Every structure is written in C-alpha cells, then in structure tokens.
Amino acid sequence: MNFTVEQITEAVLAFPGEARAVPADRLAESLDPLEDGYIRQFWVAEARTRRDEVRNGAVGIISVQEALGCVRGLVV
Numbered sequence: 001m002n003f004t005v006e007q008i009t010e011a012v013l014a015f016p017g018e019a020r021a022v023p024a025d026r027l028a029e030s031l032d033p034l035e036d037g038y039i040r041q042f043w044v045a046e047a048r049t050r051r052d053e054v055r056n057g058a059v060g061i062i063s064v065q066e067a068l069g070c071v072r073g074l075v076v
Helices: 005-013 019-029 033-055 064-075
Strands: none
Touching: 005 019, 005 064, 019 033, 019 064
C-alpha cells in the first residue's frame, strides 16, 4: 500500500501529543547533523510545553496502542 506524504502527515498529526513525538523524533534524527543543535533546542522546548500541558490538565494522555488504533482507523 502506498501513501502520499500528505496522507502520512495527516495521519501523524491526528496522533495525540505524546504519540506524535515518536515519529517526529525519528525524523529529526534523520536530518542533517549540522541542524542538530537547533532541533534539540526545539524539542526540549516542545517536551517542556507538552509536559506542562499534561500536568495542568490541558491535555490528556492515551496509550500508544490506543493512538495507533486511531491512526490505523484513519489510514485504512
């Protein structure tokens, strides 16, 4: 089964915050090492924001299995 970049992007954006971090981290790791410092700063800030959102109850968390099930439902 072939997916377009747009289809993959839409599916990943549908993940809850915590689950979106996994593919984002993998993609970031694959980028040019010269950009690593910028990417690391970005992810540290993003991780803190997400942590704070969970702590203050602005967002909830779900298991990876549940998130993947949601995405599979969108892709199929």
